[in-house]
Amino acid sequence: MTTDELVALLTRANEAYRTGNPIIDDDTFDHIYLAELKKREPEHPYLDQVQPxxxxxxxxxxxxxxxxxxxxxxxxxxxxxxxxxxxxxxxxxxxxxxxxxxxxxxxxxxxxxxxxxxxxxxxxxxxxxxxxxxxxxxxxxxxxxxxxxxxxxxxxxxxxxxxxxxxxxxxxxxxxxxxxxxxxxxxxxxxxxxxxxxxxxxxxxxxxxxxxxxxxxxxxxxxxxxxxxxxxxxxxxxxxxxxxxxxxxxxxxxxxxxxxxxxxxxxxxxxSKGVTAVAEIEGITWRTGRTRRITPVLNVKTINLSGADISNVTGHNAGNVKNLNVGVGAHIEIVRSGEVIPKLLGVVKPGKDADIPDLCPACKAPAKMEKDFLVCQGETCVAQIEAQLQHFFNTLGNIDLFGPSTINTLVENDIRDLAAIYKLQASDFEGMGFGPKQSTNLVAQLERSRSEEVEDWRLLAAFGIHHLGKGDAKKLLAVYKLEALDQLTSEQLIEIPGFGEITAESIPKSIALHWLAMKTIIDLGFNLRKEEKFDVTESVITDQFIVFTGAMQSSRDDMKAAAQRLGANVQSAVNKKTNYLVIGEKVGAKKIEKAESLGTKVVTEAEYLVMIGAES
Ligand SMILES: [Zn+2]
Missing domain, CATH: 3.30.470.30 (DNA ligase/mRNA capping enzyme)
Structure with missing residues (x-):
């Protein structure tokens, strides 16, 4: 390799590193390539630049x-x-x-x-x-x-x-x-x-x-x-x-x-130079997660690395394992620095081709490659059910004892949904092989999860609706009631700051799809806490449909938020449902005509403020 080629490689590797797709690991970069340039040309200008x-x-x-x-x-x-x-x-x-x-x-x-x-x-x-x-x-x-x-x-x-x-x-x-x-x-x-x-x-x-x-x-x-x-x-x-x-x-x-x-x-x-070692692969274990992705864990002959016995190394994803040929018999170099879980550094000696399973290890449904990921195609994947139940209890955060092994036992006994779990008595748990004391404790924990106060957005996020994590659940419930989310429309959702078109489109659909199951759980009577400042105040515009248009005296976002707290449904455009069109300055006559033709009452900003009692 000429020095120019070496510098070109360093530049390319650095660029890849800085954008999150490294092509060589840090140690190789520092100790082999950079060290080589320092040795050849200590005064090379490359060594005297901040790498962009x-x-x-x-x-x-x-x-x-x-x-x-x-x-x-x-x-x-x-x-x-x-x-x-x-x-x-x-x-x-x-x-x-x-x-x-x-x-x-x-x-x-x-x-x-x-x-x-x-x-x-x-x-x-x-x-x-x-x-x-x-x-x-x-x-x-x-x-x-x-x-x-x-x-x-x-x-x-x-x-x-x-x-x-x-x-x-x-x-x-x-x-x-x-x-x-x-x-x-x-x-x-x-x-x-x-x-x-x-x-x-x-x-x-x-x-x-x-x-x-x-x-x-x-x-x-x-x-x-x-x-x-x-x-x-x-x-x-x-x-x-x-x-x-x-x-x-x-x-x-x-x-x-x-x-x-x-x-x-x-x-x-x-x-700190991570400690590295070479280990031999004895097999690959595949695990299905909540998103139905099936990920590989490389099982290696146990070695000791900076004080810890290592027998498993993450293979990241199926595409990675396939590309690297890290099947049985392969010798891989692994590194552990600090407390990081050991990672695959490179392949020293390739083994057999890695077997990518055709079936999901959890539910035996067909598995298919989607980009780099192997994904279970089963609609009712056991692993997915277990992971969803786990997600529910973890997100709720006010219940102990419902970890992976408890949930696994429940699912094996055909208890596959939350409604069934919340109905279980101590005798039911005992029938599944839990001890008498443990069974009583499990029932007590289920009871606790309902009686101990929990934020309403936690319960909503716990349902695991696609695109509706804790942050978005919080934003949504700041405006709308949990019990009435089946009425939620995309038009309403997109008016809440923080929701984009795609999420506004998908969330109401997913809620509609899961509403029966969600309602059953909500009706179990959890002790829900609602952020007080966002409590909806009954007013003349509660449940009314409102559109704001034109240049307002106060910020339109503030006005929308205030209207939502008063229980109004804020829309982005007038339609047959619209009760009020609130107009600021410079609103075209056509817009007003159209609203009136649809039976919408047109009010000025000042009239509106008087109407809601903000000004007299
Ligand atoms: Zn599956």
């Missing part, structure tokens, strides 16, 4: 008030020591005693770098100019606070990340790395189902570096055991990491040391 990220390209450009640079890297104690020596040299020049040099160690989050200031969130971009990605805050990105000089604030430089645990629990079956998932969704024009749910669950978070738990140390500490100090701070962090950042704290030293085009000279990232 292109997420959000196409949105407006934001100039960073100060450049967002990369970080120089250290992979071992020797390289950290070399850094400390450089700092000491600068301290000598400033006549600062070595004992007065202070360092701070902060976890280095493995997400997507971003900066938030003056209400604008921007990517790093090329370090000088970033892309505006502020719209993600409206889409549900959680902005966490940091602390600067004792002041709580959510501004500054940080990373967009997903907590490790959430990724492992919810996304690891479908995505190979949290960073890829994050960069994919931040740049996407339309959020995928998974991305929407993660946003609604508050799992996608902007974390300013000032908000992370850090530790301070001096020259002696760093020279003695940099790795140990970093590990300690990394262990306490709940986000995916790829090491720690070591900063010099003395301001005069920072000024003395300065920066290159690429990085600050007073800062270094101590990268």
């Amino acid at each position: 990220d292109t997420v959000g390209a196409g949105s407006s450009k934001i100039r960073h008030t100060e450049p967002m640079l990369s970080t120089d890297k250290a992979y071992n104690q020797e390289e950290v020591t070399a850094f400390v020596v450089r700092v000491q040299k600068a301290a000598d020049a400033q006549e600062i005693p070595s004992a007065d040099i202070r360092f701070r160690i902060t976890p280095k989050l493995d997400g997507m770098a971003a900066r938030y200031s003056d209400g604008i969130l921007a990517t790093r971009g090329n370090g000088q100019l970033g892309n505006d990605i502020t719209r993600n805050i409206k889409r549900g990105l959680v902005m966490l606070e940091g602390e600067k000089a004792g002041v709580r604030e959510n501004t500054g430089v940080g990373e967009i990340v997903i907590p490790e645990q959430y990724f492992n629990d919810v996304l690891a079956d479908s995505f190979s790395h949290p960073r890829n998932f994050v960069t994919g969704l931040i740049g996407a024009d339309n959020l995928s189902e998974e991305a929407k749910e993660a946003m609604q669950d508050g799992a996608v978070q902007f974390v300013p570096y000032s908000g992370l738990k850090a530790s301070e140390c001096d020259v002696e500490d760093l020279l003695a055991d940099a790795e140990g100090l970093c590990e300690k701070i990394e262990k306490a962090c709940i986000y995916p990491l790829d090491g720690s950042v070591i900063d010099v704290l003395n301001l005069e030293l920072r000024i003395e040391m300065g920066a290159t085009n690429h990085h600050h000279n007073w800062q270094i990232a101590k990268k």
